[in-house]
Amino acid sequence: MGLQTFALTLSLLIEAPVVWLILRRRLPAGREGQGRIWLAALAATLITHPLAWNANRLLVELAPFELRAAAIELTVILVEGLLFAGLLRAPRGAALASSAAANAASFLAGLWVLQPSHAWLWGWAAGMG
Numbered sequence: 001m002g003l004q005t006f007a008l009t010l011s012l013l014i015e016a017p018v019v020w021l022i023l024r025r026r027l028p029a030g031r032e033g034q035g036r037i038w039l040a041a042l043a044a045t046l047i048t049h050p051l052a053w054n055a056n057r058l059l060v061e062l063a064p065f066e067l068r069a070a071a072i073e074l075t076v077i078l079v080e081g082l083l084f085a086g087l088l089r090a091p092r093g094a095a096l097a098s099s100a101a102a103n104a105a106s107f108l109a110g111l112w113v114l115q116p117s118h119a120w121l122w123g124w125a126a127g128m129g
Contacts (some may be wrong), residue, residue, distance in 0.1 A: 007110060008049050014109055015102035016041040022098035023090055040087045041102070044080040045112050052076050069107070 019041035020034070027033050052072045059068045080094035080103070088095070 004050075004053050007053070008045070010109060010113065011045050011049050011106045012042060014106040015045050018086070018102035019044075019098045021099060023084065023088065023094060024091055026094045027088055029082050036088060040084055043087075044083045046100070047083075048076045048079055073103055073107055 016038055020037045024034060027037060028126045043084050052075075055072050055075075056068055059072075063071070077096065077099045080099035081092070084090050084095035084098060090098075
């Protein structure tokens with residue numbers, strides 16, 4: 001498993017539950033409605049994560065980390081929020097809030113994992129593939 005695959009897996013494990021927790025009370029009840037939230041959250045991450053990863057690689061020479069991260073994460077939040085609003089017919093505010101919370105959680109988890117003292121985590125993951 002490479003670092004990008006590890007990061008994607010971490011994002012999927014964190015973001016989908018956060019989106020579900022926020023949107024579950026704002027959308028139709030029942031298994032179908034709840035399942036649609038999970039599918040939309042997973043799909044949104046699968047779409048935006050590779051794009052964000054590649055955007056970061058392209059911009060690494062042009063902007064400091066803080067600026068790149070802010071621009072990329074804000075773009076991802078907007079795209080995913082619009083996807084949730086469109087696919088799930090979720091209220092725009094709730095859709096954007098769920099995307100913001102989910103991406104903040106996975107971004108902070110990524111920063112935590114990438115601390116030098118946690119190198120065994122991503123080193124282990126990079127050695128898997």
